[in-house]
Amino acid sequence: MSNLRYILSNYFRLSVATVSFIVMGIILFAILVSNVTPNVVDVNVYERAPRDIQSPITIPLEEQTEARKRLAEENVKNEYTFNNDIAFEQADAMKILINTIISINKTEEKKKDDEPLLTREQKIDQLEDYIDTSEISDETFDTLFRASETELTNVRNLGPDVVNSVLEEPIMVEEVDGKKDEAVRLIRENGNLSYSLRNATEEITRTFIIANRTLDTEKTRQKRKEASEKVEEVFIREGEVLVKSGSVITPEIYERLKMVGLLDQEMKTYPYYGLFLFVLLVMAGLYYFMKEERKKEHFRKYVTIYALLFTLTLVVMKLISISTEIGLNSLMYLVPVAAGAMMIKMLFNEELAVVSSVIFALSAALIFNEQTTGNFNFIMSLYVLFNAISGIVFLGKTQQRSKILQAGFFVSFIAILTVASVLLLQNGKFTSWQIGLDLGCAALSGFISAVLTLGLLPVIESSFNILSVTKLIELSNPNHPILRKVLMEAPGTYHHSIMVANLSEAACESIGANGLLARVGSYYHDVGKTKRPHFFIENQMNMENPHDKIAPQLSKTIITAHPYDGADMLRADKIPKEIIDIAEQHHGTTLLKFFYHKATQLTEKEVAESDFRYPGPKAQTKEVAIIGISDAVEAAVRSLSKPTPIKIDQIIRKIINDRLEDGQFDECDLTLKELDTVAKTLTETLQGIFHSRIEYPEETKKVEKQ
Numbered sequence: 001m002s003n004l005r006y007i008l009s010n011y012f013r014l015s016v017a018t019v020s021f022i023v024m025g026i027i028l029f030a031i032l033v034s035n036v037t038p039n040v041v042d043v044n045v046y047e048r049a050p051r052d053i054q055s056p057i058t059i060p061l062e063e064q065t066e067a068r069k070r071l072a073e074e075n076v077k078n079e080y081t082f083n084n085d086i087a088f089e090q091a092d093a094m095k096i097l098i099n100t101i102i103s104i105n106k107t108e109e110k111k112k113d114d115e116p117l118l119t120r121e122q123k124i125d126q127l128e129d130y131i132d133t134s135e136i137s138d139e140t141f142d143t144l145f146r147a148s149e150t151e152l153t154n155v156r157n158l159g160p161d162v163v164n165s166v167l168e169e170p171i172m173v174e175e176v177d178g179k180k181d182e183a184v185r186l187i188r189e190n191g192n193l194s195y196s197l198r199n200a201t202e203e204i205t206r207t208f209i210i211a212n213r214t215l216d217t218e219k220t221r222q223k224r225k226e227a228s229e230k231v232e233e234v235f236i237r238e239g240e241v242l243v244k245s246g247s248v249i250t251p252e253i254y255e256r257l258k259m260v261g262l263l264d265q266e267m268k269t270y271p272y273y274g275l276f277l278f279v280l281l282v283m284a285g286l287y288y289f290m291k292e293e294r295k296k297e298h299f300r301k302y303v304t305i306y307a308l309l310f311t312l313t314l315v316v317m318k319l320i321s322i323s324t325e326i327g328l329n330s331l332m333y334l335v336p337v338a339a340g341a342m343m344i345k346m347l348f349n350e351e352l353a354v355v356s357s358v359i360f361a362l363s364a365a366l367i368f369n370e371q372t373t374g375n376f377n378f379i380m381s382l383y384v385l386f387n388a389i390s391g392i393v394f395l396g397k398t399q400q401r402s403k404i405l406q407a408g409f410f411v412s413f414i415a416i417l418t419v420a421s422v423l424l425l426q427n428g429k430f431t432s433w434q435i436g437l438d439l440g441c442a443a444l445s446g447f448i449s450a451v452l453t454l455g456l457l458p459v460i461e462s463s464f465n466i467l468s469v470t471k472l473i474e475l476s477n478p479n480h481p482i483l484r485k486v487l488m489e490a491p492g493t494y495h496h497s498i499m500v501a502n503l504s505e506a507a508c509e510s511i512g513a514n515g516l517l518a519r520v521g522s523y524y525h526d527v528g529k530t531k532r533p534h535f536f537i538e539n540q541m542n543m544e545n546p547h548d549k550i551a552p553q554l555s556k557t558i559i560t561a562h563p564y565d566g567a568d569m570l571r572a573d574k575i576p577k578e579i580i581d582i583a584e585q586h587h588g589t590t591l592l593k594f595f596y597h598k599a600t601q602l603t604e605k606e607v608a609e610s611d612f613r614y615p616g617p618k619a620q621t622k623e624v625a626i627i628g629i630s631d632a633v634e635a636a637v638r639s640l641s642k643p644t645p646i647k648i649d650q651i652i653r654k655i656i657n658d659r660l661e662d663g664q665f666d667e668c669d670l671t672l673k674e675l676d677t678v679a680k681t682l683t684e685t686l687q688g689i690f691h692s693r694i695e696y697p698e699e700t701k702k703v704e705k706q
Contacts, residue, residue, distance in 0.1 A: 017287075020303045025283040027311050028363065029275060031318045035366045036271040036375060041263065045254045049243040055236050055260045064234040072227040079219040080172070086212040087167035091160035094208050097130040098156035101144050105152070108145075120145070135207050143200040154193060155201050162186045163208045170213035180206040236260060271375075275366075282359055289355055301464055305347060308460070313340030313360060314367075317384075321367045330434070332368050333419055333441035337384045338391035338411045338449035342404065343457055345392050347466065357388035383418050383442075390414035391449060404457075408450025415442035467576040472520045475579065482527055482573060489530045492538030496634060497523050503630035503685055504623070510681040511674040513622040521582035522627050524575065528566025528583065532558055538635075552599040553611070556592050560614050563587055581620065586628040588618040588664040618667045625668045626678060629656060637686055649683045 041053055104123050111117060124133050124141055133141075144152070166183045184202045191198055236242070236256060243253050257263050290303070317335050324331050337360050345353035365381035394410040395403060419442040423430060461468035478484070487494040501522035509515035533539040535546055535558050547555045566583040596612035619625035632655045637643055640651070656675055659665065665675075 017290075017299055017303045020307050021283050021287050024286075024307050024310055025279045028282065028314060029279045031314050032275055032279075032363065032366050033272065035321075035369050036275045041257065043249055043254075043257070043263075045249055045251055047249055049245055049247050049249055052241050052245050053243050053257065055242055055256075059236050059259060061234040061236060061259075065231065068231045068234065069228040072231050073224040076220070076224045076227050079216045079223055080170075080213050081216040081219070082170045082213045084168075084212070086210065087164045090167055090208045090210065091164040093130060094160045094163055094204070095156055097127060097204070098152055098159070100127060100130060102149055102152050102156075105145060105147070105149070131204070131207060136203060139196075140200040140203045143196045144204075147197055147200075151193070151197055154191075155197065155204075158187060158191050158193070159201055159205045159208075162190075162205055166209055167212055171209075171211050172213050173211040173215075176209060176211050180209045183209050278362075282362070286355070286359070289352065301466075302348070305460060305464055305466075306344065306352075309340050309343055309347075310356065310359075313337055314363060317360070317364055317367050321370065324368070324370065330437040330441045332380060333383065333415065333438055334445050334448065335364070335384065335387075336445055336449040336452055337364070338387045338408075338446065339452040339456070341388035342391045342395055342407060342449065342453050343460070345395055346453075346457065347460065350392060353392045354389065357385060357392065360388055361385035379422050383415070383422070386418045387411055387415050387445060387449075391446075404453050405450050408446045408453075410446070411449055412443045412446025415445050418442070465576070467517070467578045469516060471576065472516050475575070476520045476523060482569070482575070483523060485530055486527055490526075490533035490536070490539050492541070493526050493529045493533065493536060496538045496638075497526055499634045499638075499689075500525065500627065500630045502689075503634060503682055504627045506685045507626045507630060507678045507681045508623055510677050511622065513626065517578060518623045518627055521579050521623060522630070524566070524570060524579050525583050525586050525627055525631065526562065526566065527569055528562035528564065530569075531562070531565045535559070536562075547595075552595040552602065556595045556599075556612050559592060559595070560587075563614065582624050582627055585617055585619050585624045586631055587614040588628060588659075589613050589616040590628075590659070590662065590664060618664055621668055622670050622674070625665055625670050628664070629659065629678065630682065632659075633682055633686070643686070645683070645687050648686050649679070652679050652682050652686075 041050075043049065043053075104118070104126060108117055120138065120141060123145055127133060144155075147155070162183050165186065166179050171179050183205050187198065187202050187205060191201065193201060236259065242256050242260070243249055249257070254263075290299075317337065320331060320335050337357075340360065341353050341357045344356050361381045361384045364384040365376040365378060368377040368380040369375055391407050391411045394407040416439050419438050423435060423438065458468065460466065461471070474480075478487070483494070486497065501519040504518040504522050505515040508518040529536050529539070534543065535555075537545070563584050563586065567580050570580045570583055590613065591609055592612045592614075596607065596609060599607045599612065619628055629652075633652050636651050636655060637648055640647060656679055660675065670678075
């Protein structure tokens with residue numbers, strides 16, 4: 001039954017959260033829908049324009065761009081590559097060919113009379129690897145196969161030299177035939193060969209003359225591509241005046257108006273689909289960002305407050321944007337978006353405040369787009385983002401209300417700088433009146449943000465029963481009935497709680513946690529001890545320890561009951577849940593080592609550790625974890641007879657390491673670096689409390705006289 005109740009409760013909590021996000025999405029859509037409705041003009045060809053008509057978007061003119069690219073490519077000349085290695089390669093190939101022929105002829109000469117000679121075709125087959133034999137006549141092969149070694153040596157000396165000489169210069173494909181004729185001329189001028197052998201040499205040499213400067217298609221293609229890419233794309237730019245007031249609308253201008261969508265009289269649905277996707281992305285991102293908070297019981301209240309602040313901020317921006325339509329554009333700089341960001345930070349956390357600031361900035365780009373030709377006013381988006389972030393940053397880690405007003409002045413300063421930078425970057429001609437009005441509205445935005453935050457924060461806190469700073473200060477009053485009960489019935493516990501409060505507050509503030517919450521929570525963390533005060537050592541003054549007369553199991557039951565007795569007492573008195581959680585969780589599931597060891601000594605049976613542990617839960621927040629550490633540290637250091645800085649530091653780090661190894665920090669987000677900072681802070685604080693007293697000279701003399 002309890003499981004079913006938990007499932008239903010969890011389902012209901014998530015359903016309420018989902019509905020809240022849907023409502024926020026609907027409100028955001030409703031606020032932005034008028035800002036994405038397309039603008040149209042009712043004009044015809046050869047009419048005069050009723051006003052200056054500007055392009056609402058930037059679109060490319062593809063046909064004009066392609067025409068320019070084709071012209072650029074046509075102007076690029078072909079690229080050629082000269083391979084100077086071809087001369088050596090071809091000359092070397094001709095040498096190998098002649099050497100092969102010499103080798104074939106020698107082999108034939110050495111054959112005996114009874115051995116068959118190779119036919120012409122068989123000999124030619126051996127040369128196919130070195131030359132295209134189809135280009136050489138049979139007469140040439142016969143001449144070469146009949147030539148003596150000396151004659152072939154002359155051919156080998158002459159032919160490759162001619163090939164190398166001719167191919168040293170660049171030769172295009174169309175120049176090859178002329179170069180072959182040049183090679184023939186050189187052979188005739190320099191050769192001392194027989195007529196038939198010379199003809200054969202000329203024919204063979206011609207085949208080795210090839211083009212060595214060829215068209216580099218890849219390089220040419222790359223050059224043309226580079227030339228094409230350098231051509232700037234032709235655009236109709238956003239804000240470009242397509243036709244001036246009173247000018248005749250030519251067919252070309254009319255076509256341009258049509259291209260940018262200014263002539264579409266039919267209802268366009270695409271912008272609304274785009275807005276729907278924008279809202280869906282924003283809400284889905286927020287929902288995912290709050291995934292950890294969705295698991296907590298207070299999530300319904302959490303999301304309700306956030307939805308209220310989110311909606312209020314957007315509505316204020318929308319109202320201000322409507323007021324700018326009367327012509328006072330400077331009013332948009334009054335937008336107090338920093339108020340929403342600061343309240344979200346103080347009521348929730350800094351991460352959510354930053355995410356919300358980005359959403360406000362994106363929304364502002366659409367809300368204030370009446371001042372631009374396009375759909376987005378990026379200047380206003382930047383202004384809103386800087387304002388919101390500056391408020392969050394200046395508030396820092398503190399929870400002091402006094403800093404809100406200071407943050408307002410800081411926001412004003414950043415707003416003035418942002419507006420000034422925008423005016424300077426635009427390089428426009430502005431009147432002194434306009435500049436002063438813009439900067440004045442920017443300055444007022446920070447002040448208004450601070451006033452709204454100071455005024456609305458207490459209202460929200462009281463309306464939703466949030467544990468505010470004011471409430472914490474009220475609970476810290478020593479005259480509070482519960483604290484007076486602790487003081488009267490368990491004075492040792494009261495003083496112990498004061499010490500824990502001092503330690504935990506300092507430690508929390510050192511890592512940016514809520515120090516005030518830790519102090520007040522420490523005052524109430526041990527109120528359960530008032531149920532059986534004498535069973536706790538700090539209240540045992542001049543009396544026997546009652547635990548000496550009872551079994552360790554009973555002692556364990558009494559000791560481990562005090563966090564839950566205290567939580568019940570606090571619930572009955574309607575103390576805020578955060579304080580109740582501290583009372584209930586500050587011991588986590590730690591082991592009562594003293595009574596556990598006592599139990600193991602009294603029996604030979606194995607005693608389970610789990611029987612002597614607090615039931616939990618473990619600390620869920622940094623503040624609870626630090627109060628638990630401070631509670632253990634205060635008791636341990638108080639038990640030292642002569643505390644020294646080294647002993648204090650050692651015992652603090654041992655307690656922290658034991659709890660870390662025991663998994664007591666697994667469910668809170670304390671880091672190792674923060675634990676080290678906590679240890680140092682606790683050491684410094686305790687050294688200040690247990691410092692050695694200086695012995696003055698006069699007192700020393702008195703002691704010596706005695």
